[in-house]
Amino acid sequence: MSTTSHTSTVLEEILNNKAVHVNLSASRLVEKALSNNEGTLTSTGALRVTTGKYTGRSPKDKFFVAEKSIKDKLNWESNQSISEEKFENLYNKVMDYLNTKEELYLFKGFAGADKSARLPIQVINEYAWHNLFAHQLFIRPAEGELKDHNAEFTVISAPDFQANPEEDGTNSETFIIISLEKRIVLIGGTQYAGEIKKSIFTVMNYMLPENNILSMHCSANVGKEGDVALFFGLSGTGKTTLSADPNRRLIGDDEHGWSVNGVFNIEGGCYAKTVNLSKEKEPQIWDAIRFGTVLENVTVDEDSRQADYDNTVLTENTRAAYPIDAIPNVVVPSVAGHPNTIVFLTADAFGVLPPISKLTKEQAMYHFLSGYTSKLAGTERGVTSPEATFSTCFGAPFLPLPAYRYAEMLGEKIVEHDVNVFLVNTGWSGGSYGEGSRMKLAYTRAMVQAALEGELDSVETVKDPIFGLHIPSHCPGVPDEVLQPKQTWSDGEAYDEKATELAKKFQQNFKKFSNVSDSIKNAGPNV
Numbered sequence: 001m002s003t004t005s006h007t008s009t010v011l012e013e014i015l016n017n018k019a020v021h022v023n024l025s026a027s028r029l030v031e032k033a034l035s036n037n038e039g040t041l042t043s044t045g046a047l048r049v050t051t052g053k054y055t056g057r058s059p060k061d062k063f064f065v066a067e068k069s070i071k072d073k074l075n076w077e078s079n080q081s082i083s084e085e086k087f088e089n090l091y092n093k094v095m096d097y098l099n100t101k102e103e104l105y106l107f108k109g110f111a112g113a114d115k116s117a118r119l120p121i122q123v124i125n126e127y128a129w130h131n132l133f134a135h136q137l138f139i140r141p142a143e144g145e146l147k148d149h150n151a152e153f154t155v156i157s158a159p160d161f162q163a164n165p166e167e168d169g170t171n172s173e174t175f176i177i178i179s180l181e182k183r184i185v186l187i188g189g190t191q192y193a194g195e196i197k198k199s200i201f202t203v204m205n206y207m208l209p210e211n212n213i214l215s216m217h218c219s220a221n222v223g224k225e226g227d228v229a230l231f232f233g234l235s236g237t238g239k240t241t242l243s244a245d246p247n248r249r250l251i252g253d254d255e256h257g258w259s260v261n262g263v264f265n266i267e268g269g270c271y272a273k274t275v276n277l278s279k280e281k282e283p284q285i286w287d288a289i290r291f292g293t294v295l296e297n298v299t300v301d302e303d304s305r306q307a308d309y310d311n312t313v314l315t316e317n318t319r320a321a322y323p324i325d326a327i328p329n330v331v332v333p334s335v336a337g338h339p340n341t342i343v344f345l346t347a348d349a350f351g352v353l354p355p356i357s358k359l360t361k362e363q364a365m366y367h368f369l370s371g372y373t374s375k376l377a378g379t380e381r382g383v384t385s386p387e388a389t390f391s392t393c394f395g396a397p398f399l400p401l402p403a404y405r406y407a408e409m410l411g412e413k414i415v416e417h418d419v420n421v422f423l424v425n426t427g428w429s430g431g432s433y434g435e436g437s438r439m440k441l442a443y444t445r446a447m448v449q450a451a452l453e454g455e456l457d458s459v460e461t462v463k464d465p466i467f468g469l470h471i472p473s474h475c476p477g478v479p480d481e482v483l484q485p486k487q488t489w490s491d492g493e494a495y496d497e498k499a500t501e502l503a504k505k506f507q508q509n510f511k512k513f514s515n516v517s518d519s520i521k522n523a524g525p526n527v
Contacts, residue, residue, distance in 0.1 A: 019103045021128075023146060026135060026292040029105070032128035039129055043305040045291030046320070048298055049129050051191040054174065055297050055315035057198060058190055059397050061174040067181040070206075075402045078392075086169035087177055091186055093168075097161045098126065105131035108149045110139040111200050113334035114264035117213055117257055121200060122151035126158050133193040133294050136323045138200070139268035153183045153203055157196055161188040180206060180400075193296065193321065197271060198398060201255045204266055206400040214258040214409040217395030219243035220251035220265070222336045228263055229452050230256070232394040233345030234373045235317075238426045240272045241441070242345070242448055244284040250330045258339075258413060265334030270327065274298055274318045277309040281441055288326035295320055338417045341452050343424050349374035349388060351428035351436040352499040354485050355478070356447040357469035358461065362523035364421040365411050368393055369403060369513055370506060370524070374427060388502070390509040404515055422451045423469065430488040432498055446477030466499045467525045503527045 024032070030047050033039050039049035064074060066081040098104060105125040112118030123134040134155075141149055162173035174189035176199055185199040201217070208215040218232040219239040228251070231239045240253050252265030253272070272285045274295070279286040289295065289307070296319040299311035309318065324330050344367050346353060359367060371391040392403040399406065414421065426444050430436035450456050461470040462484070474480055481487045489495040503525035510524055 020106050021103065021131075022106045023108055023135075023141070024105065024131070026132060029128050029132040029135060030292065032103075032105070033132065036128055038127055040300065041305065042289075042295060042298075042300055042307050044289055044293075044307075046289050046293040046295045046307075047129060047132065048295040048300050048307070050297055050314060051193070054190040054192040056192060056317045057194055057397070058172075058174050058176070058192070060171050061189070062176040062397075063170075063178070064400065065177065065179040065181065067179065070180045074206075074400050078396055079400060082169050082177060087179060087186070090163060090168045090170075090175065090177070091184070094156060094158050094161055094186060094188060098124070098156070098158055101126060107131050107134040107138065108146060108151060109134070109141055109268070111204055111266050112257060112264060113139060113252075113266070113268075114257065114259060114261065116261070117208065117211065117259055117264065119153060119200075119204065119207065120149055120151050121153045121155065123155040123196060124157065126160060127191075129294060130157055130159070130193055130196065132292075133321050134196055136292065136294065136321050137197050137267055137269040137271060140323075153185070153200070155185040155187065155196055155199060157187040159188065159191040163189055178202060193294070194271065194319070197267070201266065202398045202400060204255070204257070205395075205398050205406075208257050209401060209405055209409065212259075214406065214413065215266070216256045216258060216410075217254070217393070217398060218256055219253050220256050220263050220336070220339075221245055221248040222251055222331060223248050223452065226337060227340040227452065228336045228338065229341045229343065230263070230339045231343045231345055232368070233347075233426075234371070234391055234394055236273060237345040237347045237373055238444065239345060240270060240285070241282055242343075242444065244282065244327060245445075246284065246329065247449075248329070248452075250324065250327050251336050252324065252334050258409075262335065262337040263339060264336075265324070267324070268334075269321060269323045272320050272322075274307075274309050274320050275312060275316050284327050285320065287328075288322045289320050290322075290326070293320055293322040293326070338413075339419050340417075342414070342419050342421045343448060343451065344368065344394070344421070345424050345426055346373045348372075348425045348427035348502075349433040350498050350502045351430065351432040351489075352485055352495060352502055353423070353425040353427070353467065354464065354469055354471045355425050355429065355439055355443065355483060356451065356456075356475065357423050357464070357467075357471050358456065359421045359423055359469070360523065361411070361414055361421075362519045363423075363468070364414060365407060365516070365520045366510070366523040367423055368410055369407050369516070369520075370509060371396065372506065372509075374433070388505060390505075403513070407516075420451070420457075422456075424448060424451075429482065429485065430490075436488070443478045443482060447475050450475050450477075466496075466503050466527065468523070500527055
């Protein structure tokens with residue numbers, strides 16, 4: 001088949017297969033996965049699987065097809081291209097491969113809880129557990145919606161098919177290729193299910209702004225008074241943990257849109273990190289890991305079938321995928337009003353950023369564009385210890401369009417809705433990584449709660465001399481000395497040296513944003 005056809009033709013080709021299982025229930029998919037020896041059950045009934053060589057995303061293997069209609073719109077400085085010819089040849093190879101399989105699995109659903117902005121999608125899988133993953137992570141059709149479902153984007157996942165880099169134009173045997181014109185995502189050579197989820201998020205990051213809707217890599221929740229909070233941050237910074245608040249209702253875990261109507265979840269589930277998970281610290285996530293949940297790369301005792309979340313022999317990027325209604329206090333449907341508070345989360349491995357600071361509008365734009373954090377072990381191939389990184393808009397790997405498109409939209413909405421913005425460091429205190437210690441979750445929770453409830457609005461602040469951040473002098477539930485990062489270091493000169501080093505990294509990184517105003521440029525560190 002020529003890839004000039006639409007997604008409906010893709011489905012017609014797949015249906016030539018001997019057996020295509022369409023929208024099986026979670027129970028049926030678990031049965032299929034077990035009978036195919038794809039995984040095992042844990043003591044809580046979750047399906048435990050391993051993903052082999054790839055235990056995280058593979059960004060160097062992700063491509064956009066260089067199609068005429070989108071070629072001038074995309075940001076090619078941070079995205080890779082592949083030719084239409086290479087894509088079509090590889091597509092045909094994958095389709096031929098899948099048609100040799102006796103069974104395939106098809107999920108039909110949606111991305112986007114707001115019906116006026118949602119994208120009908122379909123996911124075709126070689127593995128039953130991958131289809132279970134799609135079933136749990138995307139929005140499942142309500143009764144009656146499946147009959148009239150017409151997919152506008154198709155994900156085809158064939159993990160056991162490997163590319164030939166010399167012949168197929170890829171960088172390795174692995175590929176994640178997005179055709180925005182043909183509306184197809186082609187995935188092969190990797191068993192890591194996160195590629196399925198993130199490919200659709202990338203697609204939404206292209207399509208939503210085209211319709212004047214801001215797409216965001218963030219979690220969101222809402223309080224009893226209807227106040228909405230957004231939590232931006234890369235993987236491992238605490239989005240899932242901090243948004244799963246028993247005193248607030250969860251809107252969504254990871255990916256959202258912000259339209260003229262307010263905020264809506266793009267997904268129908270949660271993809272939570274489970275490393276060092278405990279019932280005491282994260283009871284909602286702990287309790288969500290039950291029958292139907294997919295546990296990725298978690299070590300399990302062969303006899304008791306109990307999960308050992310502290311064991312990272314396979315990877316630190318252990319994950320649990322479960323439907324959002326596995327969390328007890330969620331918003332149904334996953335839509336809410338405009339945000340009152342925005343929290344930027346960073347895991348600072350230098351240990352010099354304050355645990356919480358209030359940002360001016362210009363500082364908010366500066367830190368949103370900077371997207372500083374420490375890339376944590378296991379979230380990408382080859383990362384074994386935290387590394388300082390700057391990921392534009394806290395989601396650079398998933399942004400097809402130039403960064404200023406997203407930043408301008410966020411800035412306009414902050415002003416329009418008078419949003420309070422905070423920078424919260426969930427990383428290290430008392431020293432850099434290897435010397436200091438990770439910020440206590442109880443302290444972070446107390447600071448976030450104070451920010452959301454307005455308890456910091458009238459608190460006196462101290463301006464950091466290097467970063468220019470406005471640090472509260474007091475926060476309920478947190479020792480005052482913890483709020484001032486320099487006071488937690490035993491060596492003040494060592495702190496100044498490390499803080500200056502990080503400030504220079506901020507300045508160097510921000511040089512690439514030549515098209516922003518001086519007020520935003522000057523809102524960063526001053527060395």
